[in-house]
Amino acid sequence: MGRLALAVVMALAVSTCSTARGPTPTQPAAPWRAVAQDAWKDTFQLTLFVQRDTATPGEPFRVRAQVDNVSGKPAEYTTWNAGDPPVYLAIEPPSGDAILLRSPGDQEIVLPVVTVSVLQPGKSVIREVSWDGSVPATAERVAAPKGTYTLRARFYPGRAKDAGERSALTLAYAFQVKGG
Numbered sequence: 001m002g003r004l005a006l007a008v009v010m011a012l013a014v015s016t017c018s019t020a021r022g023p024t025p026t027q028p029a030a031p032w033r034a035v036a037q038d039a040w041k042d043t044f045q046l047t048l049f050v051q052r053d054t055a056t057p058g059e060p061f062r063v064r065a066q067v068d069n070v071s072g073k074p075a076e077y078t079t080w081n082a083g084d085p086p087v088y089l090a091i092e093p094p095s096g097d098a099i100l101l102r103s104p105g106d107q108e109i110v111l112p113v114v115t116v117s118v119l120q121p122g123k124s125v126i127r128e129v130s131w132d133g134s135v136p137a138t139a140e141r142v143a144a145p146k147g148t149y150t151l152r153a154r155f156y157p158g159r160a161k162d163a164g165e166r167s168a169l170t171l172a173y174a175f176q177v178k179g180g
Contacts, residue, residue, distance in 0.1 A: 032064055036171040040157045043071040044119075046087070048153050048171045055177045057133030057143035063101065064128045065089055065153040065171075069119040078156040079115045080166075083107035086117065087127040092150040093135055101129040116159050133177065144177045151175060 030051040037047045045068045055061035065087040069075050077086060089101040119125060134141040154168040 035173045036153075038169055038171055039070070040169045043069065043075045044077070044155065044157045044169060045070050046153060046155050046169050046171055048151065048173055050151070050173065050175070053175055055131065055133050055144070055149070055175060056179055057177070059133060060130040061133060061175075062128065062130050063089055063151060064126060065155075066127075067119065067125045067155050069121050069123055072121050074118045074120050075157070076116050076118055076159045078158065078160045079117065080112070080156070081110035082113040082115055083110040084115070085127050086119075086125045086155065088154040089127060089129055090152050090154075091131055092152055093144065094147045094149065096135065098152070099131070099135065101131055103127075103129045114160065143179070146177050146179060148174055149177055 032049040032051060034047050034049050037045065039045045047066045047068075049064040049066070051062045067077075067087060079086060083106075085103075085106065090098040091101060092098045133144050135144045151173045153171045155170075156166060156168050158167070160166060
């Protein structure tokens with residue numbers, strides 16, 4: 001019986017050691033770093049985060065926007081199309097049109113309907129997207145040329161009935177694109 005117990009312990013030790021020597025874990029994602037922050041009427045706080053200060057075409061440039069309801073009561077916010085995210089994120093190249101950042105779960109077709117939503121006190125809305133470092137060029141996308149680009153986040157606090165009432169809480173962050 002003693003030999004059987006010793007064999008079981010040795011088998012466990014060997015399997016534990018082989019597990020420990022298994023494949024190397026992947027590199028953990030870089031930590032998020034806040035690069036801009038602003039508040040609206042002691043109700044909403046918008047914070048913009050990035051993981052890197054520079055973007056390289058072909059590598060994901062990850063972006064996070066977080067809206068916190070810092071008040072003690074439910075607060076309304078507006079989106080301009082049914083299906084839009086609560087925070088609009090875009091990359092503005094040195095020349096050309098802004099590139100709206102979308103995530104895989106975003107609706108492809110949105111309806112032009114003003115929508116008012118409520119964020120409860122102490123709750124947050126987080127939007128994470130990635131940019132692949134490409135820009136539109138005629139019928140296809142190409143690597144973004146090097147230069148200074150602007151990441152812009154827009155959030156529309158309060159209730160608005162039409163586009164004429166748009167008053168956005170806006171953050172901007174300038175970053176460099178390498179290569180391209």
